Every structure is written in structure tokens, then in C-alpha cells.
Amino acid sequence: MIRVKICGITDAAEADAAAAAGADAVGFVFAPSRRQIDAVRARQVAAALPPFVTRVGVVVNEPLERLRALVEGVGLDAVQLHGDEPPAYCAAVATWGVRVIKAVPVVGPLDLERLRAYRAAAVLLDAHRPGQRGGTGQAFDWRLAAPVARAVRVVLSGGLRPETVAEAVHIVRPYAVDVSSGVETDGRKDPAKMAAFVAAARAAAARRAQEPAGSAASADPASQDAVHRRSCAAPDPRGGDQAR
Numbered sequence: 278m279i280r281v282k283i284c285g286i287t288d289a290a291e292a293d294a295a296a297a298a299g300a301d302a303v304g305f306v307f308a309p310s311r312r313q314i315d316a317v318r319a320r321q322v323a324a325a326l327p328p329f330v331t332r333v334g335v336v337v338n339e340p341l342e343r344l345r346a347l348v349e350g351v352g353l354d355a356v357q358l359h360g361d362e363p364p365a366y367c368a369a370v371a372t373w374g375v376r377v378i379k380a381v382p383v384v385g386p387l388d389l390e391r392l393r394a395y396r397a398a399a400v401l402l403d404a405h406r407p408g409q410r411g412g413t414g415q416a417f418d419w420r421l422a423a424p425v426a427r428a429v430r431v432v433l434s435g436g437l438r439p440e441t442v443a444e445a446v447h448i449v450r451p452y453a454v455d456v457s458s459g460v461e462t463d464g465r466k467d468p469a470k471m472a473a474f475v476a477a478a479r480a481a482a483a484r485r486a487q488e489p490a491g492s493a494a495s496a497d498p499a500s501q502d503a504v505h506r507r508s509c510a511a512p513d514p515r516g517g518d519q520a521r
Contacts, residue, residue, distance in 0.1 A: 278482065278483075279451065279452070279479060280302065281300050281302070281479070282300065282301065282303065282432065282454070283304070283457070283466065283471055284333075284434075284456065284457040285304060285466075286305055287312055289321070289322050291466040292325070295466065296330050297468070298472040301331060301453070302355070303333065304334075304357065304455070305322070305334050307339070308336055308339075308359065319334075319351045320351045320352060331355055333353065333354065333357050334353040334357065335356075336356060336360070337358075337360040339360075344370065348373055354375060355375055355378055356370055356375055356376075357380060358370075359380040364394045364395050367379055367397055371397075376398040378432060379392075379400050379401065380403060381402055381403075382403055383403065383404060383417040383435075387425050389428055393428075398430065399429070399430035399431065399453065401433075401455060402417070402422050402431055402432070402433060404416060404436060416441070417435055419433070419448045420448065422448075422449045423449050423450070426451050426452070431451045432451065432454070432455050433445055433449050433451040433454050434455035437455070437474075439474045440477075442454055442456070442477050442481065443477050443480065446485060447485055450485060
């Protein structure tokens with residue numbers, strides 16, 4: 278079953294609503310961002326979450342000693358690395374007993390061997406925007422992610438909304454999907470949108486599982502071009518996160 282992560286959680290109300298919507302994971306952004314949360318507040322929110330909701334810390338080029346303090350202080354289950362962290366950094370973090378998700382901006386065809394070199398639990402693929410580390414509110418060409426998702430665990434991110442996530446899942450078959458601004462209203466997580474997103478992602482994954490890999494619908498370039506044009510979203514007018 279596909280996993281769903283709601284990122285950019287800023288308080289207990291948003292976390293509770295995400296869990297009630299059926300999210301498998303929530304993300305706390307510690308990098309500079311309009312959704313940034315401090316360690317003290319994140320620890321309080323994380324402690325109140327149901328035990329089977331994964332707590333993910335999102336950072337950018339964080340010194341290892343500071344990241345370890347965050348992991349232990351907040352009680353994180355996983356870390357999402359949105360900077361220039363090399364494979365050795367990822368390997369060091371993994372020794373702490375937390376899962377590592379390495380974010381990679383998509384600017385063109387992906388180098389599978391480079392992605393495998395991180396030895397991460399999953400790679401998060403997001404749209405590239407110069408000067409911004411994730412949270413672009415924009416989709417990329419999902420066809421670039423589809424072959425990668427057959428070889429490594431892919432968390433698909435960027436421009437996803439309740440109205441578009443089903444098409445993204447159909448094309449990519451990702452391990453998980455990640456959303457932030459796509460389930461917000463006026464800068465706050467919207468319970469109805471979160472519930473709709475989770476339901477749409479899971480329904481699409483269930484339908485896709487019934488189709489053979491390489492089916493005509495998924496292999497038709499013209500069909501996928503049309504899907505991609507409909508699904509690409511404009512950047513968030515309020516400005517994106519430096520990390521998702």
C-alpha cells in the first residue's frame with residue numbers, strides 16, 4: 278500500500294488532523310521556511326502523535342552533531358535531507374537507527390547509480406527551482422521518475438494536490454507521496470484536503486496495482502503528456518519552503 282506523508286506540520290492541531298486523515302508520516306521542517314518549527318514545539322507535537330505515525334525531520338546541510346541532537350531530542354523516526362549531503366553523511370545518520378530519506382531535485386533524466394550510492398531508505402524526487410530547497414509547489418515531468426521507482430523506493434513530491442495525486446501515482450507507482458502546500462488553505466493544513474489527498478492516493482494505488490506493469494495506459498506518451506500538462510501547478514504565491 279502506498280504511504281502518504283504530510284509535510285510542514287507546525288502545531289498539534291495540524292498533526293492531529295493529519296493523523297485523523299490517515300497520513301502514515303508527518304514532516305517537521307527545521308530549515309528556514311515559513312513552516313519552520315523549533316525543536317521544543319516539535320517534540321511536544323511528536324509526543325502526542327499516534328505510535329504508528331512516522332515522525333520525519335526535514336533539514337538542509339545540518340551539522341551532524343546538531344542533527345543528532347534533533348533526532349534524539351524530538352524523537353524522530355526518520356530524517357529527510359534536502360541539502361548537498363554526500364553518501365557518507367547519509368551512512369553516518371543511518372547508524373543512529375533512524376531512516377534516511379535523501380531529497381533529489383529533478384532537472385532531467387535521473388542517474389540511478391547516483392541515487393543508489395546514497396544507500397537511503399528512500400529518495401524523494403521534487404521539482405528543481407534555483408535557490409530553493411524543495412517546497413516549490415511545482416510538478417516535474419513524472420515520466421522521469423517512473424523508471425527510477427522500479428529500482429529504488431521513491432517518495433514523489435512537488436505540486437501534488439488532491440486533484441492530481443491519482444494521476445501521479447498512476448504514472449510513477451511511487452513508494453510514497455509527499456504533500457505540503459497542496460493540502461493547505463490560507464497557509465494552514467486543511468483537514469478536508471488532507472483526507473481527500475490520502476483517499477485519492479490510496480484509491481489510485483489500489484487501482485494501479487490491478488494493472489500489469491507497462492500496460493497500454495501507462496506506456497502511452499501522448500496520454501502522459503496530457504496528464505503532466507494538467508498536473509503542473511503554479512508556484513505557491515506565498516513562497517515555498519527551503520525544504521519540504
